[in-house]
Amino acid sequence: MIYHLCQYLDPDKQSLLRLGHAYISFRAGLAFLFAMAIVLFLLPRSYHIFVRYGWVNRQRSYMIDSSSKEGVPVMGGMHIFIGGMLAFLLFCDLTNRYVHIALFASVFSFFLGLMDDLLKIRDGNHDGGISRKGKYLVQAFVGLTVGVLLYSQWSPHPELLRGTICLPAIKEPLDVGLLQIPFVMLVVMFISNAVNFADGMDGLATGPSFLTFMGLGIFSYILGHAIWSEHFLYFYFSDMEGTVFLNSSELVIICAASMGALMGFLWYNTYPATIFMGDCGSMYLGGLLASIFVMLKQEWVFPILGFLFVLELASVLIQDWLGIGLLGRRIFFRAPYHENLKYKGYSEPKIVVRMWILSAAMLALALLTLKIR
Numbered sequence: 001m002i003y004h005l006c007q008y009l010d011p012d013k014q015s016l017l018r019l020g021h022a023y024i025s026f027r028a029g030l031a032f033l034f035a036m037a038i039v040l041f042l043l044p045r046s047y048h049i050f051v052r053y054g055w056v057n058r059q060r061s062y063m064i065d066s067s068s069k070e071g072v073p074v075m076g077g078m079h080i081f082i083g084g085m086l087a088f089l090l091f092c093d094l095t096n097r098y099v100h101i102a103l104f105a106s107v108f109s110f111f112l113g114l115m116d117d118l119l120k121i122r123d124g125n126h127d128g129g130i131s132r133k134g135k136y137l138v139q140a141f142v143g144l145t146v147g148v149l150l151y152s153q154w155s156p157h158p159e160l161l162r163g164t165i166c167l168p169a170i171k172e173p174l175d176v177g178l179l180q181i182p183f184v185m186l187v188v189m190f191i192s193n194a195v196n197f198a199d200g201m202d203g204l205a206t207g208p209s210f211l212t213f214m215g216l217g218i219f220s221y222i223l224g225h226a227i228w229s230e231h232f233l234y235f236y237f238s239d240m241e242g243t244v245f246l247n248s249s250e251l252v253i254i255c256a257a258s259m260g261a262l263m264g265f266l267w268y269n270t271y272p273a274t275i276f277m278g279d280c281g282s283m284y285l286g287g288l289l290a291s292i293f294v295m296l297k298q299e300w301v302f303p304i305l306g307f308l309f310v311l312e313l314a315s316v317l318i319q320d321w322l323g324i325g326l327l328g329r330r331i332f333f334r335a336p337y338h339e340n341l342k343y344k345g346y347s348e349p350k351i352v353v354r355m356w357i358l359s360a361a362m363l364a365l366a367l368l369t370l371k372i373r
Helices: 002-009 016-020 024-052 077-091 097-123 132-151 177-198 206-223 226-231 248-269 278-295 299-305 307-327 337-343 348-371
Strands: 238-241 244-247
Touching (some): 002 077, 077 097, 077 248, 077 278, 097 177, 097 244, 097 278, 132 278, 177 307, 206 226, 206 248, 206 278, 248 278, 278 299, 299 348, 307 348
Antiparallel strands (some): 238 244
16 A cells, blocks of 8 residues: 555655655565554553453363463464554555465465364364364365466466476476466465464464564565576566566565564563464464465475474374374374473473574575575
8 A cells, every 4th residue: 555655656766755665675674563563552452352252272181281371362363464464455566466366375374263263262172173174175275276376377477487396406497387286285285284283382483484484585585686586596586467567576575574473473472472373373374474485486495494384294294194093103202393392391482492593593594595506
C-alpha cells in the first residue's frame, strides 16, 4: 500500500518519497521495524484474552517437567501472522507474483495450524487436533498449487527456469519438465513439517526461523539483482510482463517483515515463555519458508540453512519408521531430538541457545555455498 502510494505520488523518483518504492533496503528496514512493533504492541494486550477463553497449553502427562508448561497461552503465532501480514501489505509490491505465491502458501498454512490448535483446545488434548493424514492432505494441496503456478505461464520465473531444478555447484538448471510439480509439492510438505516439529521449547523454533529468513533474504536480494546474480553465476530472477516487473528481490521485504515479527514474538517467547507459538505459528512459518525456498529454487540449500529443522524431522522419522516401525525398538530416548537432549538432563535454555548457535553456524555455511558456483 505504502509502496504503491509512494510510486503514484513520485513516479519520477525525484523526492524523498522515492525511498518508499525505489529502494528495497529501505522498505525492508521499515517492514522489519513495523512488524516487530505490531507484535510488541498486540501481544501483551491480547494475553489475558487468550487466558479468559481457555486458549492455554494442556501438556502431555508423560513429558518431562510437564507441569511447568501447563496453562501457558498458546496460538501466539497469531501475532507473528498479523504482524507479518500487515507489513507485507504495507511495504510489498502487491503486483509481484512472488509475493502472491508467498501469501497464498502462508495464509493456507496459518489457517491449517489455527484449526489444529482450536481442535486441541476444544478437546483439551495436546495430542488431538487434525489428523496427520489431514495435515498432509492440506500441505500437499498447497505444495501442488505452488508447483503448478511455478510451472505455468503465470509463473513469475523467466521462461528459461520453468520446469527446472537448480542443484548446488551446477551452473545450468536441470530440465525436469512436469516433474517439477511433484518435486515442489514434496519440498513444501517436508519443510512445513520440519518447522512444525522444531516448535517444542521456549524460543527453539523462533531463533532458527529468524536466521533462516535472514539467509533467504540475502539469497532473494542476490538473485533479484542484475549485477550480483551475474557475479555469483546465478540466473537473474527477473522478468517483464507488459508493464509489470517481476523480481525476486521483493521477497526481501517478506523475509525482513517475518524477522521483525519473530523478534517481537521472541521478547515474550524466550525462556520461561509467556506464550507459545502453537501450530498456527509453526505451520505458517513452515509454509512461508517453503514457498520462498521453491520460488528461489534453493531447495537443496534448506538442509544447510534449515539444519535444525531437518534434524528435528529426521529424528522423528528415524524413531517412528526405522526404530519402532521396523526394528520394534526406540533409537532415541525421545523424539524430536530436543526432547532426547532434555531427557538426558540438559536444561531447556542450554538446548535452545546451543541450537541457535548451531543455526547461526549453518547460516554462515549456507552463504558460503554462493561461491561454490
